[in-house]
Amino acid sequence: MNPIENKRTATELKSKMSAIQKMVPGNASLNHEVAIPEFGPTDLLLKPLYSGICTTDLHVLYHGMGREEFPLTMGHEVSAVVVGVGEQVDSYVGTNRKIKVGDRVTVEPLFPCGKCDPCLKGRINLCPDMSHLGIFDEGAYADYVSVPSHRTHRLPEGVSDLAGTFIExxxxxxxxIDRSQLKPGNSVVILGGGSIGQMTVQVALASGAGQVILSEPVAKKRELALKLGAHAVIDPINENLVERVKELTDGIGASIVIECVGVPATVSQMLNLVKRGGRCVLAGAPVKPVEMNFLPLWYGEVELVAAHATAWQFPRAMKLIENGLVDVEAALERVVPFSEGVNALEEAYKSNEIGKLVIQHNG
Ligand SMILES: [Zn+2]
Ligand SMILES: [Zn+2]
Known part of the structure; x- marks a missing residue:
């Protein structure tokens, strides 16, 4: 790609764009006079096609992550088309093929510093100095977004524009599932049937789980999990969760428990559902302090680990979608136009009945 041509691509753009921005805590608005982001020599300028709304976005909007600046353009689950390529961009993660204008991509939204102890050990999702698309850096709910080229992946033919937003x-x-160290045949209890819980059900099945049990209070989410292949579902409001899990696991508890909600009521249950010698994964963000009885952890030598975001899983996620092993769109509630994105954020915050909302950008 000729760098001069690249520069022209950028300057031919309008000077202003529309973006959904967090203005103050709890308040987002669709602004039309936002400057188009600059892109440096190793960056790509992208035109987003679809952007997912996830619990993290709601957390950013309503509670904040501590060090963001306002106004902040939100959004980090994105499929996009490349419209500008920095002069020094020659390759990108996972392939040696050059990226070019017109390629469809998705973005690994976590931008690690590359210099700290966890980064140097490859554990980039633990970087204390990370930046993050749509949280600390300008995000994808916009007509254009600039990203470091090495954090993008070209979408395979078999992954649609819409499915591209689900890769993150x-x-x-x-x-x-990696953190759970799941082995073929293991029994797995998943707490929470939001879209991430439904994906965890599917990844557990694709990884050879012998029994997958989902606990979820909303009936339609339980039904969805059964449709996706879960072996049993539990309504934790009207059934005794601990007794039901014991019944379903020959009285000993599950090999693995994965908590996908992050609220004290579910986090504190994990150790009552896992078998002795089993493993619990705290995957939901525990934003409030949790009181727990650790006795079962101690006498059962239970391993309790956390899973934070993602590192190095994008290529595998794309393969699962491409080869039909996971139906990412199963938990999609509906696609909303960009002009209604602000309302969609509010709707997602107010109702835990609805599934995933995805924003469609303007053509
Ligand atoms: Zn997300
Ligand atoms: Zn780092």
């Missing part, structure tokens, strides 16, 4: 959450679900 699916990668998180794969990380949950």
């Amino acid at each position: 959450p699916l990668s998180c679900a794969i990380n949950f």
Whole structure:
């Protein structure tokens, strides 16, 4: 790609764009006079096609992550088309093929510093100095977004524009399963049937789980999990969760418990559902302090680990989608136009009945 041509691509763009921005905590608005982001020599300028709304976005909007600046353009689950290529961009993660204008891509939204102890050990999702698309850096709910080229992946033919927005959450679900050290035949209890919980059900099945049990209070989410292949579902409001799990696991508890909600009521249950010698994964963000009885952890030598975001799982997520092993769109509630994105964020925050909402950008 001729760098001069690249520069022209950028300057031919309008000077202003529309973006959904967090203005103050709890308040987002669709602004039309936002400057188009600059892109440096190793960056790509992208035109987003679809952007997912996830719990993290709601957390960013309503509670904040501590060090963001306002106004902040939100959004980090994105499929996009490349419209500008920095002069020094020659390759990208996972392939040696050059990226070019017109390629469809998705973005690994976590931008690690590359210099700290966890980064140097390859554990980039633990970087204390990370930046993050749509959280600390300008995000994808916009007509254009600039990203470091090495954090992008070209979408395979078999992954649609819409499915491309699910690669990031699916990668998180794969990380949950990686952290669980699931072995073929293991029994797995998943707490929470939101879209990430439904993906975790599917990844557990694709990884050879012998029994997958989902606990979820919303009936339609339980039904969806059964449709996706879960072996049993539990309504934790009207059934005794601990007794039901014991019944379903020959009285000993599950090999693995994965908590995908992050609220004290579910986090504190994990140790009552896992068998002695089993493993619990805290995958939901525990934003409030949790009181727990650790006695079962101690006498059962239970391993309790956490799973935070994603690192290195994107290529595997794309393969699972491409080869039909996971149906990422199963938990999709509906696609909303960009002009209604602000309302969609509010709707997602207010109702835990609805599934995933995805924003469609303007053509
Ligand atoms: Zn997300
Ligand atoms: Zn780092």
